[in-house]
Every structure is written in C-alpha cells, then in structure tokens.
Amino acid sequence: MVNFRENVKRMEGYVPGEQPPPGSRVIKLNTNENPYPPSPQVMKVLQEFDGEWLRRYPDPVATTAREAAAAVYGVPIDWVMAANGSDEMLALLARAFLERGRKVAYPMPTYSLYITLAEMQDAAAVEVPYDEDYNVPLEGLLAAQADLTFICTPNNPSATVAPVRDLERLAAGLKGVLVVDEAYTDFADENALGLVPRYPNIIVLRTLSKGYSLAGLRVGFGVAQPELLEGLIKIKDSYNVDAVALRIAAAALKDQAWMTANAAKIKASRARLASELERMKFRLWPSQANFIMGRPPRGDAGRLYRGLKEREILVRYWNRPRLDDKIRITVGTEEENGVLLEALEGLVR
Numbered sequence: 001m002v003n004f005r006e007n008v009k010r011m012e013g014y015v016p017g018e019q020p021p022p023g024s025r026v027i028k029l030n031t032n033e034n035p036y037p038p039s040p041q042v043m044k045v046l047q048e049f050d051g052e053w054l055r056r057y058p059d060p061v062a063t064t065a066r067e068a069a070a071a072v073y074g075v076p077i078d079w080v081m082a083a084n085g086s087d088e089m090l091a092l093l094a095r096a097f098l099e100r101g102r103k104v105a106y107p108m109p110t111y112s113l114y115i116t117l118a119e120m121q122d123a124a125a126v127e128v129p130y131d132e133d134y135n136v137p138l139e140g141l142l143a144a145q146a147d148l149t150f151i152c153t154p155n156n157p158s159a160t161v162a163p164v165r166d167l168e169r170l171a172a173g174l175k176g177v178l179v180v181d182e183a184y185t186d187f188a189d190e191n192a193l194g195l196v197p198r199y200p201n202i203i204v205l206r207t208l209s210k211g212y213s214l215a216g217l218r219v220g221f222g223v224a225q226p227e228l229l230e231g232l233i234k235i236k237d238s239y240n241v242d243a244v245a246l247r248i249a250a251a252a253l254k255d256q257a258w259m260t261a262n263a264a265k266i267k268a269s270r271a272r273l274a275s276e277l278e279r280m281k282f283r284l285w286p287s288q289a290n291f292i293m294g295r296p297p298r299g300d301a302g303r304l305y306r307g308l309k310e311r312e313i314l315v316r317y318w319n320r321p322r323l324d325d326k327i328r329i330t331v332g333t334e335e336e337n338g339v340l341l342e343a344l345e346g347l348v349r
C-alpha cells in the first residue's frame with residue numbers, strides 16, 4: 001500500500017467541471033471559458049513557431065510575458081511574477097505560507113480550490129460565511145487573523161464583487177497576506193491593483209484563462225511588491241511557464257483591443273441573459289463576471305441542471321450547502337444563450 005501523508009489520505013481533491021471531448025456538440029456553459037477565440041496575434045505566434053524555441057529550456061523568469069503584463073497592469077516588471085495558470089500562483093502561496101499550525105481564511109461559498117490547498121498543507125481553514133447579498137464578512141475575516149486570506153473578486157460562484165474599500169480594510173487590518181484572486185476582473189468595473197503599492201502584504205492574481213480566451217494555455221500572474229514575490233520565486237518550478245506559453249502570453253497581452261472587445265460583447269450578453277432569467281423569476285446576484293449565479297423560482301436547481309444536461313447543455317451545479325438551490329451559468333455566445341433560455345423556459349414552466 002502506498003502510504004500518503006495523513007492529510008492527503010483525508011483529502012477529497014479538487015473536482016473540476018466536466019470537460020466533454022473537443023468537437024462534441026455540447027453547449028458548454030459550466031467552466032467560465034470565454035466563448036470567443038483568442039487574439040489573431042496568438043494564432044500568428046503558433047503559425048510562425050520555430051522548433052528551436054523548444055530545443056532549449058524557456059526563460060526561467062518569463063521576462064517577455066512579464067514585460068507585457070507589467071505594461072498592462074501599470075507596475076514595474078519586478079512587481080509581476082508569471083505562473084502556470086493563476087492556480088499555480090494559489091498553490092505557491094499555500095506552500096509558502098501554510099503548514100500545520102497555520103491558518104487560512106476565506107468567505108464562503110467561494111472557489112473550492114482554496115480548501116483543497118489548505119488540506120494539502122494540513123493547515124486549518126476558517127470559513128467565514130457571506131451574507132445573502134454577498135457582502136464581504138470583514139469582521140470575521142479580521143478576527144481570524146489568518147496567515148493567508150483569500151478573497152475571490154468577482155467571486156466564483158456568486159459573480160459579486162468585493163468593493164476596493166473592503167479589500168483595503170483587510171489589507172490594513174491583517175497581519176498575514178491578503179490574496180485577491182481577480183480571475184474575472186476583465187468583466188468587472190473595479191480592481192485592487194491600486195492597493196499593491198500601498199500594502200506589502202497584498203498580492204493580486206490575474207489570469208489569461210477567462211478574459212483572454214486562453215484557458216488551455218495555462219498562464220497566470222501575481223502582482224505584488226518584490227519582497228513578497230521573492231519568497232514565491234524561491235519555491236516555484238525552475239521552468240514553470242513553457243516556451244510556447246511565454247510567447248503566446250506576450251502576444252495576447254499586447255492585443256488589449258481584442259480582449260476588451262470580447263469582454264464588451266460578453267457584458268452586453270450578460271445583461272440580456274440576466275433580464276431574461278429575471279423574467280422567468282430567477283433570483284439573481286449582480287454579476288460583474290462572465291457568469292451568472294441564479295436561483296430558479298422553485299429552487300429545484302438540481303433538476304434543472306439534469307434537464308439541461310439531457311438537452312446537451314452544461315451548466316454548473318453543486319450539491320452543497322447554500323449552493324444546492326442555485327445554478328451557475330457561464331455567459332456564452334448570443335446563440336448559445338438563446339438555446340439555453342429556450343431549454344430553461346420549458347424546464348421551469
């Protein structure tokens with residue numbers, strides 16, 4: 001028998017949303033992928049790709065991609081670190097700051113990877129409930145004084161935002177590190193980058209997976225003051241971002257116009273989808289992400305999820321406290337949203 005660490009034996013492990021094989025006809029509105037293709041500049045990099053770039057190891061510190069990211073975020077290059085998706089940034093933060101006897105805190109419900117990472121490190125997790133309107137539970141998070149505090153904003157799965165003034169109160173009041181996971185910030189009205197120069201204990205995480213239509217590429221970034229990044233760089237894999245990803249990331253970041261045009265289309269579709277769902281008497285939470293969390297009129301979310309799946313439409317459903325009466329719908333193309341609404345119309349009636 002393989003003898004894992006005790007905490008690993010106890011772990012359930014992260015459960016990703018279903019990924020049907022490419023080419024299947026399923027309408028996939030379950031993992032918050034962007035419905036539009038990546039920038040043509042990305043495709044150009046791939047077409048012109050030189051095998052020589054693969055023979056050698058990639059740049060261990062991802063200079064070209066970080067330069068492009070720093071220009072977009074308006075910070076010096078040594079305030080940016082690159083990783084194999086923002087999930088790797090989260091894992092590095094957990095490894096750097098959590099162990100048995102240390103604490104992580106986050107509001108609930110939120111991104112379920114946080115608990116997996118806490119379990120992996122054998123750290124104690126303080127889960128502070130959001131209220132019904134998803135206001136940030138400041139008191140509880142400040143009282144916890146965890147070594148690491150995660151805030152996802154816009155929050156997955158509620159799509160609601162943590163106001164910057166709340167994040168500032170946390171950064172100022174916590175002795176530990178505040179991680180602001182901004183995976184969906186490209187669809188939101190405000191972000192926390194402005195806090196980074198003022199608080200040495202804050203790190204903002206960004207990804208190319210959602211706004212830039214590059215979930216398959218696996219590139220994310222951490223933005224923080226250099227002292228915080230130095231500790232994370234010590235423990236990362238030497239070549240954590242591969243040679244293909246580095247070049248594509250730089251090209252995608254330089255084409256801001258492509259990303260913002262797609263984000264604008266998604267935000268317009270989000271508004272139309274929300275008003276149709278409200279017409280069907282769903283309770284919705286105000287979304288600043290590329291997805292919407294909704295409670296169907298009779299709370300029978302599991303039945304709707306299964307009914308949609310039978311019609312080859314995937315949305316996300318969790319059989320968990322506070323979420324088992326809701327579904328999370330990724331905003332798709334206008335056509336996909338139309339098919340979804342038609343199917344829902346039949347199921348809700």
Ligand SMILES: *Cc1c(COP(=O)(O)O)cnc(C)c1O
Pocket residue numbers: 032084085086087088111152156181183206207208209215218219220
């Ligand atoms: C999608 C998502 C990420 C994953 O980002 P990757 O860069 O693809 O690893 C991180 N955080 C949250 C909350 C997400 O929903």
